[in-house]
Amino acid sequence: MPSLGPPPSAVNGPAPITAASPGTGPLARGLAVLRALAEHDATARVRPADLARTTGLARSVVDRVLATLEHLGHVRFEGRDVGLAVGLMELGNAYLTASGVPDALGPHIERLAAELDEPVSVGVADAGGVRVVARCGRPRTVSLAVRIGDLLPGDRCAAGALLAAAPQGPAGWAVDDQGAEPGLVAVAVPVHGPDGHPACAVTVTSHAGRHSADSLRETALPRLRAALPALEAALAAPPGTRPRAAPAEDPSPAAKRELGSAYLQSLARGLAVLRAFGVAGEAPRRGATLAELAAATGLARATARRALLTLTALGHVTAEGSRFRPLPSVLALGHAPLGELTFTDLVRPHLRELVRRVGESASMAVLDGDDIRYVARVPTVRIMSVDITIGTRFPAHATSMGRVLLAGTDRGGARPAPRALTPYTVTSPAELTALLAEVAREGYALVDQELEEGLRSIAVPVRDGLGNVVAALNVATHASRGTVDGLRRDVLPALRDTAARIEADLRTASTHRALPIG
Structure with missing residues (x-):
């Protein structure tokens, strides 16, 4: 079995990448940009022009690299600034899984x-x-x-x-x-x-x-x-064998057609090879063959081989006979700053995007006894707005997020009798039980003025990697600004899409560490 530590040639670390380095291609340039971004805090945002100065790359090259990385979910733009995205942790996770x-x-x-x-x-x-x-x-x-x-x-x-x-x-x-x-x-x-x-x-x-x-x-x-x-x-101990990765399809041609010259296909394919170490190979610690990596990425063997040669030259991969292993330098690509993100840090960019998309305030809450407790929120700025802060608690039975959380939690008969907060609040235990069963079936909850007159909200569950409901995501609005049917038609699809993105980030961020929620 190969040694778990890097070979002596790897102890000097990955070779520095500059615009003048011989043989640098899109993959090497993309890694240079990621390293420059990794020098910042995970919540920091920098300008592309700053990255161009740091790496010595032309601004046009940096722009194409960032467009490709954004498409892959590795960086995130907010206005003209760019920062690391949780999806980038997939690279480090692949090394950690492969190392065993x-x-x-x-x-x-x-x-x-x-x-x-x-x-x-x-x-x-x-x-x-x-x-x-x-x-x-x-x-x-x-x-x-x-x-x-x-x-x-x-x-x-x-x-x-x-x-x-x-x-x-x-x-x-x-x-x-x-x-x-x-x-x-x-x-x-x-x-x-x-x-x-x-x-x-x-x-x-x-x-x-x-x-x-x-x-x-x-x-x-x-x-x-x-x-x-x-x-x-x-x-x-012999590592357990893992299921053979299903042959994948290379998504780069479709992305190239969508983004045109802004998409660096060889960068995307090289990073796909790095990610594939997390699933390719007979077992962790034993490395993966060229054929296994090609199958796991959907790439031609010649294409995967070129990526491996570049990654080896840069000190991120080592070859041992017919097998390849990623090296710990892969973790230098932003894993440490992203790994210190809290749950609130992780979800806040998604809430901001949801607010931009629907034009209403968005929040996340967890179940805390018989109440919900707000753990993240991005409000809209209006003359008449819903004023809620982090840590605010409300009775779960009268809120959309509370009903989503109650429907996803086996509480048996421990639930207290619901109390009236407005003339519209459901107070019948039998009616509430029926509503929760409907929420579980439909996958969302809509509450119309049951918590406070004039307040209407719709929520969906957020699940962890095991499928457990761990939080709820909602959009709240004043009843005068729309109808119940409008919330279902215009807001619910955006809510579900945002929840899916948050769940993907939760799975990535929790692969090799515990991420407390709430």
Whole structure:
């Protein structure tokens, strides 16, 4: 089985991409733009002209790259500014899935974090440093913001001393006493792969206000050493085989016809090959063959091979015999900043787009006992508007979002008797039960002036990757601005489309981390 860590040639990291680099094509230029965007916070927006200056690429080239990335769902425009979109996490997710490390070690580091009551992370060698590929945090007033995808300095962190090219000392552990960052102390141990070489390092971190380097070593090192056999056994265990990916169809020709010269087909195909590592191949950790990647993307073998050669030259893929594996540098393409988005951060751009589309306020809420609680909202600016803030609570039975959430939750007979809030409020338990059954069948709820006279709203459910209703999305309006039939005709399709986009982002953002909702 190939080593889980990158080969020595990959430790220097991906080659820098500039306008003057020999042989640069659309794929290399697109990756250069993504790296430039990844330097910013996930919620930041920059101008294309700034990206042109940063990358050294012509503005016309940057515009075509961004048009292609927007079509792929990897960036998002707001006016003339552009920023990262959650869909870009598909690239990093593909690496994490293909490496097998988070899936193999994730349950073990969760137990370690709970036992030690300190954050625990897993890092692999990359670009002369240590790339974080898994982590389990702990709730703290002073948080330690190490993110999946972050690159830690190899010469100043505990894990770096263990994963360096030089042979490690006999101690088999390392301590960082505020070398990586003032106030941060850490202790790490190497986890060896089946080939006997260090595949990754597990690190326990703490704040200097809680531990000195010596006290953290005394507390954490015995538990880390005790866990090592299970950690190394998890890496050595044969990964489960996965269903063979169904042959795909290359979507680029259709996109090229739609967008014309603005669409960079080779960029889209190269990123498709990177994403395919998450599904192609017999099993995680074993890599994928050219034939498997071509089938998973719908590309001709020659086309997939050209993309792989470029990705290999740029340090994002390595070849081992007939198999290819993505390298941890893929996480440098925006995974860390996107991975720190909250649920509210994730849904807010979708709400803004929905408001632009329908011209009315949009909100999201979760069920909180017998109430709904607002967790995100984008209002419209009108003389007469619905004034609701984040955290506002309303009785679930009298709201469209509440009915969607109640219909998607098995509450049995625990629901209290509904109370009247306006002359229109449904107060009969039998009638409410019948309404909830209809909401479950139809997939939406419409409430007309039951919460407040003059207020009308329509809502749809938002589901997680398992199909569970976890939130509700609605549009609210004053009754004087439209009819019930108009809401169904004009707003409901936009609501459903927005909910589907949010669900797709939720699945992507939650693939290798827990994303609390509400």
